[in-house]
Amino acid sequence: MDRRKEIDWPTLTATLRPENSPGFLLWQVTNLWQRRLRARLEGVGLTHVQFVLLAGLAWLEGREGSVSQSRLAQFCRTDAMMTSQVVRALEGAGLVRRSANAKDGRAKALGVTDAGADVLNKAMPAVLETDSAFFGTLGGGGQADLVQALRRLWQAQEAN
Numbered sequence: 282m283d284r285r286k287e288i289d290w291p292t293l294t295a296t297l298r299p300e301n302s303p304g305f306l307l308w309q310v311t312n313l314w315q316r317r318l319r320a321r322l323e324g325v326g327l328t329h330v331q332f333v334l335l336a337g338l339a340w341l342e343g344r345e346g347s348v349s350q351s352r353l354a355q356f357c358r359t360d361a362m363m364t365s366q367v368v369r370a371l372e373g374a375g376l377v378r379r380s381a382n383a384k385d386g387r388a389k390a391l392g393v394t395d396a397g398a399d400v401l402n403k404a405m406p407a408v409l410e411t412d413s414a415f416f417g418t419l420g421g422g423g424q425a426d427l428v429q430a431l432r433r434l435w436q437a438q439e440a441n
Contacts, residue, residue: 321407
């Protein structure tokens with residue numbers, strides 16, 4: 282049987298060509314950016330999600346004090362189970378500490394250790410440099426336009 286007769290070729294070729302599909306382009310660009318970021322963060326011993334959670338924890342701890350794991354997951358918009366696994370790995374590496382939560386006896390308070398601060402301070406410039414090199418091809422105005430467009434998409438989808 283000739284399967285081509287069952288496939289809507291005009292739709293297939295119109296939507297899956299990289300120059301025609303915003304979703305495909307976003308996926309490809311995201312993969313390229315993630316590869317570059319992963320290579321840079323390997324040098325400091327972090328994965329991207331570890332960096333996001335460590336930076337998010339540092340941000341929250343500096344502004345809110347005691348931070349629960351659920352608050353960290355909410356802030357970073359990460360899955361609770363995945364957050365738990367990554368926090369456990371960060372704790373095992375000595376980058377995060379868990380202690381009794383004064384506000385909620387059932388929860389643990391998370392904090393960035395001195396070693397975690399050292400790693401984060403090394404990782405932040407690597408992330409900023411990676412972003413600058415990757416998105417720098419857009420120019421300053423192009424980067425700002427991209428950030429605005431991504432924020433609009435994000436906010437519109439969060440509202441749905």
